[in-house]
Amino acid sequence: MLLSILAAEEEAGGIAALGFDLPSLIVYLVNFTILLVVLYLFAYKPVLRIMDQRSDRIREGLETAERVRQEAAVQQVEMEKRFEEGRQEGQALLAQAREMADRYREEERGKARQEAEAFVARARDDIQRERDEAIDQVRRHFAELAILAAERVIERSLDESAHRDIIEKVLEESPSINGN
Amino acid sequence: MTPMLKRILIVFGIGVVVLLVVGFINGAIGAAFLGRDAGFLPAPHVELAPPEVFKLGGLSVTNAMLSSWVTTVVLILFFVVGTRRKAMVPKGLQNVAEWAIESLYNFVESGVGQRYGRSFFPIIATIFLFVSFNAWLALIPIYQSLWVSPDGVNKVHLLRSAGTDLNMPLAIALVSAVFVEYWGLRVHKIGYLREFVRFGTLYRGLRRFSLPEIFSGLIDIFVGFLELISHFVRIVSFTFRLFGNMTAGEIVLLISAFLISFVFTLPFYGLELLVGFIQALIFAGLTLAFVMVAVASHGDEAH
Numbered sequence: 436m437l438l439s440i441l442a443a444e445e446e447a448g449g450i451a452a453l454g455f456d457l458p459s460l461i462v463y464l465v466n467f468t469i470l471l472v473v474l475y476l477f478a479y480k481p482v483l484r485i486m487d488q489r490s491d492r493i494r495e496g497l498e499t500a501e502r503v504r505q506e507a508a509v510q511q512v513e514m515e516k517r518f519e520e521g522r523q524e525g526q527a528l529l530a531q532a533r534e535m536a537d538r539y540r541e542e543e544r545g546k547a548r549q550e551a552e553a554f555v556a557r558a559r560d561d562i563q564r565e566r567d568e569a570i571d572q573v574r575r576h577f578a579e580l581a582i583l584a585a586e587r588v589i590e591r592s593l594d595e596s597a598h599r600d601i602i603e604k605v606l607e608e609s610p611s612i613n614g615n
Numbered sequence: 616m617t618p619m620l621k622r623i624l625i626v627f628g629i630g631v632v633v634l635l636v637v638g639f640i641n642g643a644i645g646a647a648f649l650g651r652d653a654g655f656l657p658a659p660h661v662e663l664a665p666p667e668v669f670k671l672g673g674l675s676v677t678n679a680m681l682s683s684w685v686t687t688v689v690l691i692l693f694f695v696v697g698t699r700r701k702a703m704v705p706k707g708l709q710n711v712a713e714w715a716i717e718s719l720y721n722f723v724e725s726g727v728g729q730r731y732g733r734s735f736f737p738i739i740a741t742i743f744l745f746v747s748f749n750a751w752l753a754l755i756p757i758y759q760s761l762w763v764s765p766d767g768v769n770k771v772h773l774l775r776s777a778g779t780d781l782n783m784p785l786a787i788a789l790v791s792a793v794f795v796e797y798w799g800l801r802v803h804k805i806g807y808l809r810e811f812v813r814f815g816t817l818y819r820g821l822r823r824f825s826l827p828e829i830f831s832g833l834i835d836i837f838v839g840f841l842e843l844i845s846h847f848v849r850i851v852s853f854t855f856r857l858f859g860n861m862t863a864g865e866i867v868l869l870i871s872a873f874l875i876s877f878v879f880t881l882p883f884y885g886l887e888l889l890v891g892f893i894q895a896l897i898f899a900g901l902t903l904a905f906v907m908v909a910v911a912s913h914g915d916e917a918h
Contacts (some may be wrong), residue, residue, distance in 0.1 A: 452663070452664075453663050453664070453781045453858075454663045454664030454665060454780055454781045454782065455781055455782065455785070456664070456782055458674055458675070459665075459677060459679075459680060459780065459782040459783075460782040460785055460786050460789075462674065462680055462782075463680070463683060463777070463780075463782050463783045463785075463786035463787075464786045464789065464790065466680075466683050466684065466687055466786075467741070467745060467786060467787060467790055469687065470687045470690060470691065470741055470745060471737060471738065471741045473691050473695070474690065474691065474694055474737070474740070474741055474744070475737045475741075477691070477694065477695045477698065478694035478695060478697075478698050478712070478716060479716060479736065479737050479740065481698050482698050482712070482713050482716040482717065483716075483720065483733070483736075485713070486713075486717060486720070
């Protein structure tokens with residue numbers, strides 16, 4: 436309707452001389468419509484979709500990066516916490532070990548001292564015994580020597596057993612030879 | 616490399632000057648000076664109505680119409696082939712086609728925002744592409760040199776820029792107008808018509824019987840009427856802006872080639888490339904501006 440009005444107006448105004456022609460106009464309209472539809476279906480729509488996909492992908496990428504960054508931060512905190520725990524645990528173990536070593540050393544030292552003391556005591560016993568024995572022997576030799584000497588002096592043989600009694604008596608009276 | 620380039624430039628410059636001189640002597644100006652009665656090219660005669668090239672059924676197909684079909688086919692081929700492969704990382708033709716569509720989309724979206732961008736984009740983009748490609752194709756040198764003789768006597772151009780046919784700009788202007796009014800009505804429903812039929816102020820003035828308000832009500836009615844007229848004037852201005860520019864451009868090229876045959880036309884070719892682009896941009900941009908105004912809230916309710 437609009438077209439016919441326009442056509443009438445323009446023809447009345449002598450615009451037909453400029454080349455106005457209704458069939459041409461319709462052909463151009465149809466032509467434009469076809470172009471619009473084809474370009475819409477085969478160019479605009481796919482390209483816009485691809486543009487959307489691209490921006491989606493970029494946004495996704497950014498989001499992923501952000502998420503990864505946050506996760507890394509969380510993990511770092513976690514790791515630091517775990518590291519701190521490990522450090523404390525290690526220190527506790529170390530302290531425990533040191534304490535155990537100290538105790539062990541004390542024990543060993545005590546044991547060694549006891550052993551040494553026992554050894555010394557035994558040695559002292561041994562020495563005492565050896566000394567007693569040596570004194571005994573010396574005393575015996577001395578007795579024999581004394582008998583021998585007495586025999587020589589009096590030039591007569593005494594009854595050995597009576598004689599020995601006399602010597603024993605002498606020795607016991609002499610404090611310098613007695614071991615006790 | 617540089618001396619080589621210099622030599623090429625010198626040879627090229629000499630060639631241009633020689634062609635210019637030969638063109639000057641050959642052309643209509645030279646012919647007039649030298650007393651010859653005709654230039655190298657026949658005197659161009661301008662006819663606004665495009666001549667018929669052949670008949671298709673009952674329809675007389677004009678050369679401008681044929682040219683619009685060529686434009687359509689070229690555009691479809693370019694964009695359909697260009698966007699056929701949908702690689703995530705585009706290259707070559709795909710890149711060019713996507714770049715063109717993306718730029719147009721951003722142009723539309725920067726004007727109306729995302730809400731209407733998707734809806735307005737196809738028409739605006741098609742107007743731009745159709746007008747610009749139509750103008751540019753006509754600048755391909757051989758385009759205007761093809762002849763046919765439909766009646767066996769007169770020779771007519773096979774192709775002629777469709778913009779030089781009044782009907783083509785008119786058709787697009789009508790599309791643009793229908794598009795704008797459709798969106799105005801769709802967004803504002805019947806309230807859109809209040810832009811043109813403004814009895815509200817007068818009615819209020821009559822009820823309160825205040826003379827200033829009656830007066831401004833009368834002015835408001837007149838403004839509404841002007842608004843209505845302006846919407847029709849848009850169609851006419853759209854039509855004649857494009858028609859005038861395209862026709863004038865073609866005449867400038869013909870005349871410049873007629874006056875001085877060679878080289879002289881080249882700057883005008885450059886100019887016409889620019890004009891084709893600018894006219895397409897104006898057509899698409901104005902349509903976008905009008906539709907933006909149409910869907911924008913008029914604030915009628917606030918009056």
